[in-house]
Amino acid sequence: MSQHYLSPLFSPRSVAVIGASDRPASVGGVIFRNMLEGGYQGRLFAVNPRHAAIQGQRAYPDIEAIGAPIDLAVVATRAHTVPDIIEACGRHGVKAAVILSAGFGEAGAAGRALERQVLDIARRHGIRLVGPNCLGVMRPSIGLDATFSKGGAKPGKLALVSQSGALCTAILDWARPNDVGFSSIVSMGTSADVDFGEILDYLVSDPQTESILLYIEGIRQARRFMSALRAAARTKPVFLIKVGRHEAGSKAALSHTGALVGADDVFDAAIRRAGAVRVSSVVQLFAAAKALSARFRPTGNHLAIVTNAGGPAVMASDRAADLGVALAELSEDTRRKLDAALPATWSHANPVDIVGDADAERYRQAVTACMQDPGVDGVMVILTPQAMTDPLGAARAVIELAGQFNKPLLACWMGDTQVAASREAFAKTGIPGFRTPEPAVEVFSYISAYYQNQKLLMQAPGPLSHQSEPDVEGARLVIEHALAERRKVLSEMESKAVLAAFRIPIARSMVARSPNEALLLAEELGLPVAMKINSPDITHKSDAGGIRLNLGNAQAVRATWREIIESVQANRPDARIDGVVVEPMVVKPNGRELMVGVTSDPVFGPVITFGAGGIMVEVLGDRSVALPPLNSYLAGNMIQGTHVARLLQQFRHLPPVDMEMLERVLLRVSEMVCEIPHIREMDINPLIVDENGAIAVDARIEVAYPPAGAERYAHMAIHPYPAHLVSRMQLPEGIDLVIRPIRPEDAEIEQAFVRGLSQESKYFRFVSALQELSPAMLARFTQIDYDREMALIAVLVEGRSETEIGVARYVINPDGESCEFALAIADAWQQKGIGYKMMEALMDIARDKGLKSMEGDVLTSNRNMLGLVSSLGFVIGEGEEPTIKKVVKRF
16 A cells, blocks of 8 residues: 555654754754754754754755755744745645644634635645644654654654643653653644544554554544544554533633534543543553553453552542442452451451551462452552561562453552552553552543443444334425424424434324314313423423413313413513414323433534433433434443433332333434434423333424535534445346445354355455454454445345345545455356446445545456456556556546
């Protein structure tokens, strides 16, 4: 594959510092000195029109005077000079530039105009920009220190990407004495061009990077960010700090970077879904990364604590309760082992207090017993130096055990002088060590959350094919009718019609525009009834005096119609009134009132919300949020994230609710927001659920036209399953095939397909002697990100079972303009036109995606494939090896 387009930024062969200076305190002076002292391995040039030499090196008046190719330009001049500098860089063939100057998008209207001018010039010349208003870029392994930070950084396996230059300098200052090294450090600044998503794309394939650390203030391109973050988190641990958790912080972040800042709980939901972990401090950021680098593999959050003192164990237990970390229940077998190894005065519970006179052997036996317990997911070991304690001996015992288990093992040796040698021993062997219990518990919670979030990452919801198809077009017509009348809020009747179109059970409603009409409708629907004001301007009907319940006779219905109208006119004289809604009184003695909603986050787009319903919804604040699309696992996880979840189980005299139906409602809402981009907000409140099902009693939907010309799922941060790409093909002998995008649940038929290929077909596809897909490969091939790749499979449907007989896939290259394809057809089904049909469909998808070319490597001995791609218009050229042909199709 060709070199990554950001290679000139991360691995430049030549660098020009524009604005290099002899003044020690100037930005240009510090950068040039850092490059010299860092031992940069490429060619370094100083650009300054006022001097013939800078810091003993020849200086050039401008970049074009250098007379040699430049990969990376580092610009440290005033903002108003930058457009001409970038223009000169473009003429000279520079492909990447770091702009350290401030005074652009973060500095008001004039700054934004200047930023647009710089971006236009850069795009015209194909230059990618980092910044403006940033600290710069480091690549310690090649001596690249294009920053104005002092002191440099050690080479290592951690990549740090930050929107705050000042935080980078603080982290670097902390990292040096703590022996923390970096593969790359990138200060993003205002991210006017290159954003987090593109940096993450590079780091995913960077062999020097094992873990990725992010400091985020705001996101510009949510789809690219989520897609890249999910791709990165599949292969490397990603930890991040996100500021702006409260309103004041969000405003500060916006003014600093100019990037969008959305709701904090939505950001949390997005990060969990992406398989990454959010931490709250810089120390925790590195501690969590260090813990995962020790190859710990927790499967849950049940922690055992081994200690020689009760007080610190209580502190650890309290912090665990704060964070939702469960103290493990020790098994009977573990208790017996501890009874045999410990004094009779041990705590006989978790925390395991092994008493103040504990020696190294006692620590060894207690920790071993806990680590062997299947109900324990990790162990935290606490030591306080007492008169009879051997801190280093106990530390060595713990270090010896660490290599025998793959569960997290964290050490908290409290004190200073007496435990200094122990801390050094832990640091040398990579065991996370802490001075106090609380940070140790926090790190365990983070590494546990990492693997819990990895489960969320692996969820790739497919279509609701096992359920009845929604009437998408009918729902769209209801919404477009309202928009045509210049209404942004649907009436209750219209809102319920949209819900019904997506097969969500609703309480039947009708609008009465007079007292007598209300009476007739009540008789038709059946008494008792509920009556509610029908107004596009009123969300909280009860606050406006617009709801009456349980009306059981004709006189009450007729009188109530007038009561509601008069009450609302008095309380909300500005509101438009279109009659009164009459509906049957929903009587569910065992029902729980819930709320299901949709909001539009300014960063991540549509978000599904769930929580307790009724009139107290805002006061209780009990809500869980999730990014669509959802599947049953994600819907269940969402429900369990609320306090009201406990009331949905058997509770006192109430039976458990129909959880399957509740999950189905959430899945239908997810389907709705995927397919109807017009929806901006929605409230189903209350949704009443009992043991027999669920029913939407009231609903409100706010709508708007989606952007003209936007692609089908442009409003989504996570690309849903593209059900519209399903097609059918009939072979000449009358056999019908379905060609559709692959789904996670296709793992079994994908594995069977690969196993069934002949040795020759396997070699043609994988260029190896592979016999079957490993679990990791199988997950990678079936759990795909439809935004950056596509895999179509051809299946033969027989009853309820499917047999895969072909697969065609592409993966978009890092340049975002081309893709690499692969195709395999089962041996018994070759020469039937299936490959041609699948490649045609795959090329259509790539073309619609805006890609400019499709390429692939084909073995010269694979004559059938070469003939197929030739018939499809591919140009066949020489590959990098004599046995391989490079085939390219330009769109």
